[in-house]
Amino acid sequence: MAKQPELDDFRVPYFDGRKKSKFSLDDFDPAAKPFSTGAKDSDRARLSEIGAKLDNLQECLHAQQKRRVLLVLQGMDTSGKDGTIRAVFHEVDPLGLRIVPFKAPTQGELAHDFLWRVHSQAPAAGELTIFNRSHYEDLLVPTVLGALDAPAFDVRCRHIRQFEELLADSGTTIIKCMLHISKDEQRARLQARIDDPTKHWKFDVSDLDARKQWDKYQAAYRDALAATSTEYAPWYVIPADSKTHRNVMVAELLLRTFGALKLEYPPAKESLKGVEVE
Numbered sequence: 001m002a003k004q005p006e007l008d009d010f011r012v013p014y015f016d017g018r019k020k021s022k023f024s025l026d027d028f029d030p031a032a033k034p035f036s037t038g039a040k041d042s043d044r045a046r047l048s049e050i051g052a053k054l055d056n057l058q059e060c061l062h063a064q065q066k067r068r069v070l071l072v073l074q075g076m077d078t079s080g081k082d083g084t085i086r087a088v089f090h091e092v093d094p095l096g097l098r099i100v101p102f103k104a105p106t107q108g109e110l111a112h113d114f115l116w117r118v119h120s121q122a123p124a125a126g127e128l129t130i131f132n133r134s135h136y137e138d139l140l141v142p143t144v145l146g147a148l149d150a151p152a153f154d155v156r157c158r159h160i161r162q163f164e165e166l167l168a169d170s171g172t173t174i175i176k177c178m179l180h181i182s183k184d185e186q187r188a189r190l191q192a193r194i195d196d197p198t199k200h201w202k203f204d205v206s207d208l209d210a211r212k213q214w215d216k217y218q219a220a221y222r223d224a225l226a227a228t229s230t231e232y233a234p235w236y237v238i239p240a241d242s243k244t245h246r247n248v249m250v251a252e253l254l255l256r257t258f259g260a261l262k263l264e265y266p267p268a269k270e271s272l273k274g275v276e277v278e
Helices: 040-064 081-088 137-144 150-169 183-195 197-202 205-212 214-228 243-260
Strands: 068-075 097-101 128-132 172-180 235-239
Touching: 040 081, 040 128, 040 243, 068 081, 068 243, 081 128, 081 172, 081 243, 137 150, 137 214, 150 172, 150 214, 172 214, 172 243, 183 197, 183 205, 205 214, 214 235, 235 243
Parallel strands: 068 128, 068 172, 097 128, 172 235
Antiparallel strands: none
16 A cells, blocks of 8 residues: 655755755656645645644744744745745734745845845744745855855855754744746746736746746755755745645644644733632
């Protein structure tokens, strides 16, 4: 009997401190749906069920004001970063939830080190923060454009590992998801944006320029994930051709992560015993 898929089957091997792991995105099928029931309605029902649980767990996180959770979402254009956030956190109270979109750095940000703009956006105590794109943009994009050579790439990877270790040592639980979409599916989604006038605001001509660099981006992702997947900040490859599967898998991963934190509400206050509101 075939082995049932597990979330850790999609985790990128940990960087061992000396060299990048033997890892290839080609080992993961973007069209796979290992955590799907096979029916969209059932997947949406499961997503709603998980969402209700996440709402309660996130409220505990916010009430305790001790731990922090950071979810990093990366992926090629149209892989569904925005859609994942809308679907997975639909049931979650926005109290204690913060979404940070990272765009191209400004001139002021470029005047500092590449992590300067990111550190100030890390989650505070009791907060769940979602990075829609992240510090990895400052690793991937300049590599593809030829502005970052191999030695500089390795240095940035080391700085990222150290930065994420600092966050982890300070009480931040980090989950990083690479939304893995196929080139054919991206073409279909880009065309849909062009064909639908109500989606033109989502489309930018630069998306086509990036698509021309598809192979270079895939190679950059492979090397970046292999060099920065660690025990304290693991990477997971999320098959993302199916939107409902993508959402369910990210939700399942978050549910497992929150469950491992053993969150509870703060103890009752003795001073409130017997107090009656007049």
